[in-house]
């Protein structure tokens with residue numbers, strides 16, 4: 001069901017809305033979904049929003065933009081909960097709590113089926129029969145956990161290649177001397193003993209250290225009864241080491257129930273959630289989640305978060321749903337949420353807000369941590385606001401450049417042209433919106449033509465991808481002229497800016513005096529005859545450089561990828577200025593691509609139909625193929641005139 005109209009008409013619309021459970025979607029004038037919510041009674045919930053009467057802090061910002069509302073009726077609140085989750089994933093609404101799907105997990109993988117298994121650090125979970133442990137909050141935390149563990153259960157740490165290497169040499173590496181490995185590479189440990197270590201490692205990482213100690217104790221007693229005192233002694237030492245490691249972890253309480261504890265903190269639209277994972281009564285892991293511009297009330301935000309947290313991630317095997325989920329505030333529609341959790345876990349799951357006792361203390365700890373992380377984030381954001389404000393003022397921009405898009409073209413000796421687009425939102429890269437372009441129509445050596453093509457392709461999508469606050473290019477006046485012309489052709493307006501390093505005209509001493517020896521950056525803006533020079537320590541300049549460098553890095557990465565995929569025939573086709581006739585002559589005379597690649601200029605020029613200039617070009621091309629793309633971009637030239645003027649074709653700003 002769809003209700004449509006302007007912002008003023010929203011109130012009118014609420015009268016016709018159904019009173020049952022369902023999901024509602026507020027949309028802006030372009031039809032973009034701003035916010036998705038669920039309700040037991042759709043009409044009364046949407047009315048609350050429109051009247052602005054339920055005290056949510058971000059509602060004015062949401063309602064300023066909302067002009068439409070769609071509603072979808074569901075049979076139950078639980079269905080609404082799930083549908084809301086799906087729609088949040090699909091539309092990524094600005095005013096919702098939204099778990100980023102590009103979050104990289106840090107985890108440990110252990111595959112007991114491998115010969116001499118080892119722990120591997122991974123960033124993705126897969127359903128491949130191996131066991132995964134984590135997620136870990138940082139690579140440091142993960143490495144520390146592995147290092148502690150290997151003192152107790154010394155699985156090998158080497159790669160398979162190193163393992164084979166030491167096996168060939170017949171002597172173990174230093175890890176063996178340090179008693180951090182039993183040297184399976186040289187057959188110094190029996191398979192059954194090693195397999196025990198693997199099982200123990202899995203138990204320990206699952207948080208079941210008590211079970212591990214119990215098993216070791218049983219085996220120690222058996223070994224002692226069989227008068228295998230050496231083995232019994234080894235097991236006793238291992239038990240001691242496990243217990244000492246566990247003692248170092250914080251003991252929360254005796255109840256060994258699996259539990260996740262959620263603390264939520266809020267300041268205006270900023271929300272932070274911290275999760276503590278409690279296994280066997282000990283905190284074994286923590287995760288932090290920051291959200292901005294949240295329009296939901298706390299209980300609503302928490303419910304939405306929990307569905308996303310245990311939804312997709314549990315499907316990927318990343319998270320197990322524990323037996324108890326404790327939260328600092330009551331999740332909205334807790335009964336429906338609890339039922340859903342239990343269905344997914346296929347076991348009883350308690351969802352509760354502890355009021356007192358050690359679990360409450362743990363919830364308070366999670367909340368305090370969430371609060372601290374939130375304050376740190378707000379501080380960093382305030383500093384970012386000042387940077388964006390500085391950028392706007394110094395460059396005379398019309399908008400605060402919250403969203404910046406930057407384009408860069410990369411070529412290899414005038415061939416294999418590609419381009420990149422990077423996007424920074426609030427000073428941070430938004431990698432989901434990065435784009436790579438293979439130039440289709442423009443000639444590879446024509447930097448302006450390539451840029452024009454990319455911008456035309458970008459601007460043609462403006463209906464689905466609104467313009468940024470600032471459109472930036474790696475380059476000077478010439479490139480900026482191309483941007484201006486493309487925008488004018490499309491009938492669009494937006495702040496634009498070019499950034500390029502100064503040319504080599506200063507003496508080294510003058511440069512040291514002016515910018516500490518570094519090349520200064522020139523900032524080009526439309527309508528300004530001279531480029532702006534921001535102070536080298538200006539945060540606004542640092543942000544622009546970061547965006548430009550990221551764009552350059554991304555273009556080069558793509559360039560390399562394209563190059564690595566070139567096959568024999570396509571490499572020949574990329575030879576600059578060499579048509580099919582000359583290609584055939586070269587192949588006939590020299591026999592192979594390899595011979596062409598290795599030939600010097602004289603040999604190439606000796607081929608019939610190939611001039612010395614052709615030979616130099618071919619030689620330069622293969623030289624550049626071997627070099628990194630940074631070395632092969634066109635060198636900076638003098639300030640270029642805008643395209644369309646007499647000089648435009650041959651004078652370009654160097655991108656770097």
Ligand code: SF4
Pocket residue numbers: 156157158162163166172173174175176181182183184185186
């Ligand atoms: S001792 Fe052998 S198995 Fe152990 S880490 Fe060194 S190379 Fe690998």
